[in-house]
Amino acid sequence: MxxxxxxxxxxxxxxxxxxxxxxxxxxxxxxxxxxxxxxxxxxxxxxxxxxxxxxxxxxxxxxxxxxxxxxxxxxxxxxxxxxxxxxxxxxxxxxxxxxxxxxxxxxxxxxxxxxxxxxxxxxxxxxxxxxxxxxxxxxxxxxxxxxxxxxxxxxxxxxxxxxENLVFLLRHGVLHEIRARVGAHCGLVPLGERSQSSTTTGLRWNLDSTAMAIGSLISTCNVVENEVVKVQSDVDLLWTMER
Structure with missing residues (x-):
């Protein structure tokens, strides 16, 4: 990986x-x-x-x-x-x-x-x-x-x-390490397709091989807890972060 x-x-x-x-x-x-x-x-x-x-x-x-x-x-x-x-x-x-x-x-x-x-x-x-x-x-x-x-x-x-915000795409199949401001609000959204497994560390409400989809669970109104946030998913995710 x-x-x-x-x-x-x-x-x-x-x-x-x-x-x-x-x-x-x-x-x-x-x-x-x-x-x-x-x-x-x-x-x-x-x-x-x-x-x-x-x-x-x-x-x-x-x-x-x-x-x-x-x-x-x-x-x-x-x-x-x-x-x-x-x-x-x-x-x-x-x-x-x-x-x-x-x-x-x-x-x-x-x-x-x-x-x-x-x-x-x-x-x-x-x-x-x-x-x-x-x-x-x-x-x-x-x-x-x-x-x-x-x-x-x-x-x-x-x-x-x-x-107010930065928005960019996180590619699937890659372990992303994002240096972020502690306390910033953030979100992870699978706009393109359903995610069967998304995992994060460094957030207040982390995902653990969690399924996400529009119309179901998505990670919004989350908060950065560590200076480095790690994200890995089986689909491309939209990452949004408060500046």
Whole structure:
């Protein structure tokens, strides 16, 4: 059995991750993560969020557009391109952003398109993981679509991050060791299929070869008791953790 350490802070190590921005309210630390990321991708209307929400109050008051553009120019803008404002698209194109129109594909979300782009392009070879901002909160159908992307790309390390939560997928058949904040609320959910056997240590209410399924028992409202939580399951599990 292979052991995998998923230290949640290592998702944000400088230069090790691609940052994907969705068209939703961004967490307060978005500018910091932008600076730490190696590759920066906006999903369609996420470019509007970067343009309007990323500059600091001082930059907005002083209208230092050149500074703002220098700091917050996406490397790539990917998606249907039906949400990005034309003026913002023009500005970023003039500043060197690559704009990829994938409107011919109407069967996948903009996040799915962004992850596919990173997986299939040379940019994906530059990073170890993908951090997604704007994936949690807002419309619930959007949240479900974003969670579905985790299961659609199980071989990639993708983290959905908000001010309140981190969410990522734990692959089946692997002993996962997660370094977590003691006292944080957390959950383990088998969204994809029924688990016949899931086992944990380090939680207030541990699982011991426990069966779980949607519509039956799932592990929510749990609490981290040890700095290292260990999880092993026969199916892929969604791990959610309070920050």
């Amino acid at each position: 292979e052991g995998t350490v998923l230290e949640h802070r290592d998702f944000f190590s400088r230069g090790s991750f691609a940052l994907v921005i969705l068209n939703n309210t961004l967490p307060k630390e978005a500018p910091i993560l932008w600076e730490l990321a190696r590759v920066r991708v906006c999903a369609d209307g996420g470019a509007n969020r970067v343009y309007r929400e990323m500059p600091s109050p001082a930059e907005r008051l002083c209208l230092l557009d050149q500074i703002t553009f220098f700091r917050f120019v996406p490397d790539h803008i990917v998606g249907d391109l039906d949400s990005i404002e034309p003026s913002i698209r023009e500005i970023y194109a003039s500043k060197g952003s690559e704009i990829l129109d994938m409107s011919s594909d109407q069967d996948s979300t903009d996040l799915h398109k962004c992850v596919s782009f990173l997986r299939d392009s040379s940019r994906g070879d530059e990073v170890e993981r993908i951090v997604v901002l704007g994936a949690l909160g807002g419309r619930f159908d959007h949240e479900l679509g974003n969670l579905n992307v985790l299961f659609a790309f199980p071989g990639l390390r993708i983290c959905l991050a908000s001010d």
